[in-house]
Amino acid sequence: MRLYFTLFTFFTVFYANTSYAKILIGLSSENGESLKYSQQQFIGHLESAYNCVVEGLNGQYSVTTVPQARLIKMLADNEIDIAMPLLLLPERDSFAKRSQTLYKVNYELITHPHKYDLNLDTLRSKVIQQGLVYKRGTGARSLLFRYLELNADSNQFQEHQVNTWRQSVDFVRHNRAAVTALPSVIAKDIPLEYFDGLERIKMPTPELGFYMSRRFSQTTLAESINALANQCAQQT
Structure with a gap:
């Protein structure tokens, strides 16, 4: 009614x-x-x-x-x-x-496994070493910075922007970046083999x-x- x-x-x-x-x-x-x-x-x-x-x-x-x-x-x-x-x-x-x-919506952080725990300190260290990648024009960058508690104005690491979600996963797969983030509904559309050898971490749920x-x-x-x-x- x-x-x-x-x-x-x-x-x-x-x-x-x-x-x-x-x-x-x-x-x-x-x-x-x-x-x-x-x-x-x-x-x-x-x-x-x-x-x-x-x-x-x-x-x-x-x-x-x-x-x-x-x-x-x-x-x-x-x-x-x-x-x-x-x-x-x-x-x-x-x-x-x-x-x-x-x-x-559910988002996943994609990275390589680590021999020790993948806590925030470890992930931040990986980002400083290898940088991060995200799909341009989306909220993925903001979510990564918020989740990893990174300074948005920091120039300590390299940022890569790509045109597709799959490309962002490729960057991590080939060690061109330490982490990326993508929506779980998008991850369902990407072949599972793209995630072989990668760690998928559930992130806080944005609106x-x-x-x-x-x-x-x-x-x-x-x-x-x-x-x-x-x-x-x-x-x-």
């Missing part, structure tokens, strides 16, 4: 807000099988909550699919209204407004949702979308 009431409220506000006759949604093209857009539907492991939110737009939206680094820039420049799927990170709060949490541009977030329509997101998250 609460969801129907929210939808009714949303539609009322939506049609009253003529300045946003068409909402532009930006979708990251680098999600593997976790979230894609096809035939006016989001499909993939994360489709449930995102489809729930978008269905509330009653077709009054368009979707553009771009690389994630480009998506973040478009969001910061107010070129899109909504960007998804995105980790809800403090550094992104400075230029966009986060949604309610739709999912909590996933979407962001609204600063310009769009100031509208009453944005408030209704966020309320709907809260309802959709409770159903997942």
Whole structure:
């Protein structure tokens, strides 16, 4: 009943807000099988909550699919209204407004085994020696720095950026970097042999949702979308 009431409220506000006759949604093209857009539907492991939110737009939206680094820039420049799927990170709060949490996603830290315990001190030492690697345009860097308690402004080690999740695993496999991090749903799409001889460590679970541009977030329509997101998250 609460969801129907929210939808009714949303539609009322939506049609009253003529300045946003068409909402532009930006979708990251680098999600593997976790979230894609096809035939006016989001499909993939994360489709449930995102489809729930978008269905509330009653077709009054368009979707553009771009690389994630480009998506973040478009969001910061107010070129899109909504960007998804995105980790809800403090550094992104400075230029966009986060949604309610739709999912909590599992991330894995990938590294080589160590003859002694793989505690944080050991992992930090490995990073200083070999550096770290992450997929560009994602929240993987922020999660690695937070988990390993590294100084984001440090120049003690080398950072590598790659274009795909699989490339980040390759860097570690071939000892070009000490660690990387990737979502567990993405790891499922990578052949198991890529992880042969590697250690997979479960990291603290970050929150996933979407962001609204600063310009769009100031509208009453944005408030209704966020309320709907809260309802959709409770159903997942």
